[in-house]
Amino acid sequence: MAKTAVKVGKLIDGNGGPVIDRGVVVIDGKRIAAVGSQSEVTIPPDATIIDEPGLTAMPGMMDLHLHIAQFNTLTFRNYRVAQFEVSPELQQLYALFHAQLCFERGFTTLRDEGLMSTRGLLTEHTIAVRDAIALGVFAGPRIIVSAFTVGTGSHLDLILPRAMLRNPAATADGVDEMRKLARQNLLRGADWLKTCASGGGGTDKESPQVRNHTQDELNAVCDEAHAQHAYCSIHCFTPQSQAMAIEAGADTIEHMVFHSDEMIEAIVSHGIPVCPTLLHRTDHAIEVRRTIGTPQFTLDKMKKIQPFTFETFAAMQKAGVKIFMGTDMGQEPDMGSNAMELEIYVKLGMTPMEAILTTTRNAAEAVHLDEDLGTLDVGKYADLLLVDGNPAEDITVLQPRENIKAVMKEGKIYVDRRKGSEKDVIDVEYASWALADG
Numbered sequence: 001m002a003k004t005a006v007k008v009g010k011l012i013d014g015n016g017g018p019v020i021d022r023g024v025v026v027i028d029g030k031r032i033a034a035v036g037s038q039s040e041v042t043i044p045p046d047a048t049i050i051d052e053p054g055l056t057a058m059p060g061m062m063d064l065h066l067h068i069a070q071f072n073t074l075t076f077r078n079y080r081v082a083q084f085e086v087s088p089e090l091q092q093l094y095a096l097f098h099a100q101l102c103f104e105r106g107f108t109t110l111r112d113e114g115l116m117s118t119r120g121l122l123t124e125h126t127i128a129v130r131d132a133i134a135l136g137v138f139a140g141p142r143i144i145v146s147a148f149t150v151g152t153g154s155h156l157d158l159i160l161p162r163a164m165l166r167n168p169a170a171t172a173d174g175v176d177e178m179r180k181l182a183r184q185n186l187l188r189g190a191d192w193l194k195t196c197a198s199g200g201g202g203t204d205k206e207s208p209q210v211r212n213h214t215q216d217e218l219n220a221v222c223d224e225a226h227a228q229h230a231y232c233s234i235h236c237f238t239p240q241s242q243a244m245a246i247e248a249g250a251d252t253i254e255h256m257v258f259h260s261d262e263m264i265e266a267i268v269s270h271g272i273p274v275c276p277t278l279l280h281r282t283d284h285a286i287e288v289r290r291t292i293g294t295p296q297f298t299l300d301k302m303k304k305i306q307p308f309t310f311e312t313f314a315a316m317q318k319a320g321v322k323i324f325m326g327t328d329m330g331q332e333p334d335m336g337s338n339a340m341e342l343e344i345y346v347k348l349g350m351t352p353m354e355a356i357l358t359t360t361r362n363a364a365e366a367v368h369l370d371e372d373l374g375t376l377d378v379g380k381y382a383d384l385l386l387v388d389g390n391p392a393e394d395i396t397v398l399q400p401r402e403n404i405k406a407v408m409k410e411g412k413i414y415v416d417r418r419k420g421s422e423k424d425v426i427d428v429e430y431a432s433w434a435l436a437d438g
Contacts, residue, residue, distance in 0.1 A: 003028050003047040004411070007038060010390055012058040014360035014375035016353060019392050025057060027382040030410040035376050052418070055405055056390050058356065059376055060108030060383030061398070062363035063338045064144070065233075065254055065275045065326025068102075069095035069115045069126060071292075074334035074431070078293040080161065081437040083118060091117070092125040096138060099129065100425045101336040102329075103141040104415045106404045108383040110141050111326070111367060113233065113254070114148035114194045116159045120167035123147045127189040139414050139425040144367055146192035146233055147185035149178065149221050154212040155196045155235060158203040175220045178213075182224035192251075192367075193225045193232045197241035201257070201305050202280070202289075202331075204298055208237040208257060208305060211244075218248035225251075231368070233275075237305075239263040246270055252366055254326070257305055259312040264319045273322040273366035278348075279341040280328035281309045288332035313348050324366040325359035339398040352395040382411040386418075401430065 004027045011023025013035060024041050026034040034041045043049070069091055071079035075098070086094075095112075102110060112130075115122050123145070130143040150156045152171045160166060172181040182193055197218060199210040218234065225232040226249065234245040237257040245253050246266055253267065256276045267274060279285060286302050317323060327341045345355040364374025372381050386406035389397030397403050407415035416423040 005043040005047040007051045008057040009053045010056040014059040027411045055386045059360040061106045061359040062109040064111040067330035068098040070330035072335045073332050077435045079331045080293045088119045096129045098335040099140045105336040106385045108409045111144040113146045120170045123188050144191045146194040147190035149182045149193045149195045155200040178217045178220045195221045196235040197244045198237040222249040256312040275326035277328035278344045281306050285332050324363040342395050346395045384408040
């Protein structure tokens with residue numbers, strides 16, 4: 001197995017400690033063999049040396065709540081038109097492309113949180129993208145597939161306009177149907193199930209306060225996931241829905257919108273990780289949604305709940321909730337700009353290092369992959385970024401494409417923007433592709 005030693009000016013190992021000056025990561029095959037300061041680590045004599053004293057090394061980032069098969073503003077003019085015109089096969093190819101757009105900007109692991117289309121859930125399509133990448137057919141990030149397991153008229157059903165034709169097999173009602181849909185999703189190969197306990201923000205004329213499922217239905221979905229050694233995430237906008245998710249045994253709670261002190265205390269005591277998804281709530285995201293055909297009613301609702309999301313984040317951060325990074329990237333903003341989420345966390349009270357942990361160590365722990373991912377520690381996969389700048393001082397350096405100088409996954413460099421070493425996973429010139437509606 002090939003050995004590589006990556007020498008850098010600064011090293012962030014993802015454990016939350018101080019930045020290591022003149023750091024080095026020794027890689028043996030796919031995994032890390034040694035890590036620390038160059039004065040303390042012995043570099044094997046047969047190792048290939050990558051010496052970048054002006055760059056910072058850090059773990060690969062993770063976005064654990066996004067929708068890679070959505071019609072994103074970077075690739076589609078109008079997502080509503082696309083819902084009628086784009087075939088599932090083409091949509092699957094865009095899912096791969098969207099995943100690669102995130103990968104080339106430093107996101108080595110993604111958890112896709114499902115899709116609702118006129119043709120159904122397209123769970124098999126996303127699983128095929130996951131498997132093709134894992135098998136080495138295409139370059140891309142590690143993908144965790146979380147499949148929608150929801151009821152008729154639920155928040156995720158209302159991602160489609162109300163009058164649009166639907167695939168009746170995409171939703172279920174009652175405990176037995178929910179169990180069957182859960183089992184079908186797991187049979188197809190989903191890693192996680194995704195359901196909803198409340199309404200949401202990005203759909204037409206639906207209050208975030210509405211209840212989406214009975215407690216028994218939520219219990220059934222989580223029970224089926226756990227019975228097959230899988231996991232369940234639950235969309236929650238309200239304290240009532242958070243209480244239902246806790247009772248059901250949710251493995252993660254998705255979104256920070258409304259809160260109560262009592263429910264924050266309960267979330268902390270149960271140790272359930274929570275995903276904020278704040279980038280989706282910003283003025284920038286709302287304006288992007290306006291340009292790609294979102295109705296004014298929905299835009300108004302997104303703006304109305306915006307201040308509550310920021311207040312809830314600050315309250316949960318202060319109370320010690322386990323926070324991991326997710327953007328709800330789907331229709332907006334543009335795929336690959338995921339690191340903008342971290343800037344919001346810092347503006348709301350986190351230190352840059354705390355924000356880094358949400359997308360590295362905390363993220364890996366939330367999806368039970370921390371034995372292999374999340375930190376630069378001996379024995380873990382060598383998922384490694386080389387960054388121009390120090391994100392522990394300025395979190396915004398993770399946003400520009402040109403600052404992500406190299407992306408390594410499991411010891412292999414897939415993206416290299418260092419002078420004389422140009423390599424990428426996307427063959428076309430960035431943003432040169434046409435916007436599609438069909």
